[in-house]
Amino acid sequence: MGERYGMIAGNGRFPLLALETARREGHQVVVVAIENEASPELAPLAAGLHWVNIGQLGKLIDILKREKISEVMMTGQVKHVSLFSGITPDWRLVKLLASLKEKNTAALIGGIQKVLHEEGIELVDSTRLLKPLLAPEGVLTRRKPNKEEEADIRYGRRIASVLATADIGQSVAISEKACVAAEAMEGTDAMLRRAATLTGGKSLCLVKASRGRAHLLFDVPVAGLTTIDTMIETKTTVMAVDAGRTLLLDKEEVLRRANEAQISIIGYPPWESTSA
Numbered sequence: 001m002g003e004r005y006g007m008i009a010g011n012g013r014f015p016l017l018a019l020e021t022a023r024r025e026g027h028q029v030v031v032v033a034i035e036n037e038a039s040p041e042l043a044p045l046a047a048g049l050h051w052v053n054i055g056q057l058g059k060l061i062d063i064l065k066r067e068k069i070s071e072v073m074m075t076g077q078v079k080h081v082s083l084f085s086g087i088t089p090d091w092r093l094v095k096l097l098a099s100l101k102e103k104n105t106a107a108l109i110g111g112i113q114k115v116l117h118e119e120g121i122e123l124v125d126s127t128r129l130l131k132p133l134l135a136p137e138g139v140l141t142r143r144k145p146n147k148e149e150e151a152d153i154r155y156g157r158r159i160a161s162v163l164a165t166a167d168i169g170q171s172v173a174i175s176e177k178a179c180v181a182a183e184a185m186e187g188t189d190a191m192l193r194r195a196a197t198l199t200g201g202k203s204l205c206l207v208k209a210s211r212g213r214a215h216l217l218f219d220v221p222v223a224g225l226t227t228i229d230t231m232i233e234t235k236t237t238v239m240a241v242d243a244g245r246t247l248l249l250d251k252e253e254v255l256r257r258a259n260e261a262q263i264s265i266i267g268y269p270p271w272e273s274t275s276a
Helices: 014-024 040-045 057-066 091-099 105-118 147-165 188-196 225-233 251-260
Strands: 004-009 028-034 048-052 071-075 122-124 171-175 178-182 204-208 236-242 264-268
Touching: 004 014, 014 028, 014 040, 014 071, 028 040, 028 057, 048 057, 057 091, 057 105, 091 105, 105 122, 147 171, 147 178, 147 204, 147 236, 147 264, 171 188, 178 188, 188 204, 188 225, 225 236, 225 251, 251 264
Parallel strands: 004 028, 004 071, 028 048, 071 122, 204 236, 236 264
Antiparallel strands: 171 178, 171 204
């Protein structure tokens, strides 16, 4: 018999793939979908679908308690800009925001995790249903990076790990051992497009880093088909990710399309566990 738990759903393929897996495995998942982020396509896959805006922490808690949910996972992205310019907070969120020493994403979601725990609701591993889609260690594509690309990866991993740990962003674009662009709130695709305008047509290396923490409760690095499309558009020939901590959504198709485009994708041990 399957389990019953909750899902807080943002945008992208992540929530849909997780729900499809849950249905195949016989789990019941009640979805709390973020307005202007989540897809209506979630409805037929969910045991129940409720919509909240990004500032309604109290409504979120009420829904989960009414549905008798004790475990909830966060799936999908919420635009980082929306977390700041798009919030009209209810009293529960106002109280939480006032208690935070910092207003970055990690602090905000960590605060929400604490509030949920106090209400008897535990935030659980967001990749629970999608473990096979986590990038393994090693070269995942037919083409291996060349020596110049390997040098860019080594440099980029060091820079990306610092930015990720500081909760600035998860990705950097590297060319000829120089950091051309660093991701902040705009997202990876926009970062790559910005980098492409600065290189004079030179190829780029994309390096994605995880946050340097043991859990996968939230803000897990994700790459998918749109990532590959943007890499092709911006002459990005390599993507390096943290193995075991990065989701490759639609993994088989991602690798097929990367192979067609002669893109190299590599999974590395997370930075804090290696001296590379």
